[in-house]
Amino acid sequence: VIVLPTGAGKTVVAIAAVAWAGVWSLIVVYTRDHVRQWIDAFRRFTDAQSLVGAYYGEEKRLAPITVTTYQTAYRHIDRLAPLFPFLVFDEAHHIPADKFKRIASASPAPYRMGLSATIEREDGRHEEVYSLVGGVVYSSSPGELTRKGYLAPFVIRRVKVELEGEEKRLYEDLKRKYRILARGRSFEKILEDARRGDPTAIEAIRVNTRMKEIVQLSESKIRAVEKLVREELSRGSKVIVFTQYRRQAEEIARRTGALLLHGGLERRVREATLAKFRALKAGALVVTTVGDEGLDIPDANVGILVSGTGSRRQFIQRLGRLLRPGEGKRAVLYEVIAKGTGEELQSRRRRGRG
Structure with a gap:
């Protein structure tokens, strides 16, 4: 298992491992969007694109390097297992789910790699990953990689508001x-x-x-987000606003004129929205939990966390969206927190402090 923050290059590490192993390799990812991202990465970093196939939905092409989803791999593991001596699990913290762990347990593959930004699960079941894939052989934090120059320097700012x-x-x-x-x-x-x-x-x-x-969902938090978005856009920033709630996301997008991404949108609409945001030099995008995994906006430099959980994994994933390095880049993550509420404890937990 390799534990590296979002943006640190886990995909490239796995591609290097596939090249080293030289055997048929099955890469298991969480969403269909991830399938396309992995195939694009093989095209960028190798000359093996003719050896890469996608196996999910209507597209089921087996190839020496095959990218599939957890759902598809679970349904077809009896067919897939005998073919692939090397398994790569992206977002490996999903493996302990009752269905998904069968992908690992039903496979005889001698080579296995798990990738995750934070392998720990709130329910403690991350221990199952170690028996199904292997132990953690390398781990590094955002702070460590920033000091070494692999990730953009960053600062986390807490913005406290009063319920009214x-x-x-x-x-x-x-x-x-x-x-x-x-x-x-x-x-x-x-x-x-x-x-x-x-x-x-x-x-x-x-x-x-x-x-x-x-x-x-408090009004005071939404007003604070409005103010932060305006200030950051005036500085030419590229801003991602993270929220748990679709209703809140829609309201913030309406008030700030930001682009909007949530799970209720059709896939083609989500893809068009992301393409539009990527093309902007400065702008704002509001995302729900659909953006917690697989959101790739390399030049985003400001995040605003308006609602979330106490999950450290979610926090690291959201911070990681901002840390891809760039010339002169310095990332900022704002946590908007209601004073005197459970959010203060939640903030400490997700930062690993209490």
């Missing part, structure tokens, strides 16, 4: 209700009790979800 008016009143009311329902239980214990049908635990989860929505 009705939002703040409702949040405080829900917080009091949650404490009563929780009865001192940890959130993990509440989840466990909810699965057993405990009505107070089920209600506590509902209240907690509503609290998060109030915070992450």
Whole structure:
């Protein structure tokens, strides 16, 4: 397993390994967009493009170097497994999913490589990757690679906002209700009790979800994002705004005039939007979680994290979108956080501090 931040060259490392191994190689990726990106990378970095095939959807061409998706590989592993002595798992943290781990367990391949920006999973199941693929043989952080000059230098800035008016009143009311329902239980214990049908635990989860929505969708956060986007565009920046919620993404795009990318858009619309943004010298793009994996905008230099999770992997992926090196480039990631809420703890967790 190779652990490198987004933009550090994991794809190139794997291509070098395929060239070294000299055997039929199956590359398993998460989305159809990733299939095209990998095939393009083989065209850029090798003269082996005639040996590369795609195996997914309607296109199923087996070749000495075949790129497929996790879903397709799972469905066709009995056919694929005997053909490929080398398996490469992109975004290897997906392997422990109940379906996907069969791709590794059903294959006799002696050569295996897993690639990930952060191999750890919130549920602890990353340990399964090591038995199915192998241990971590190389790992480096964004900070280390920045110091060595492989990634653009970056700074993370926290922008704190206050919940206002009705939002703040409702949040405080829900917080009091949650404490009563929780009865001192940890959130993990509440989840466990909810699965057993405990009505107070089920209600506590509902209240907690509503609290998060109030915070992450707050008007004060959207206004802060508007201000940041305007300031950065005036400096000629190329900005990506990251959010968990489609409704919030649509509102920010409407208010800022930014391009919009979410999972509800047709694939051709997503591709056209990305092509348009890549062609801009300066501009803004708002993305939901559809942009957490596989988003390749090399000259983006500013990110605004307006809503997300406490996941360190998601944080590293989003930061990595900004770190591809360029002459004179210095990346900035803003975290927009509501003061006095669970977002402050969430921010510390995803940064690996608490």
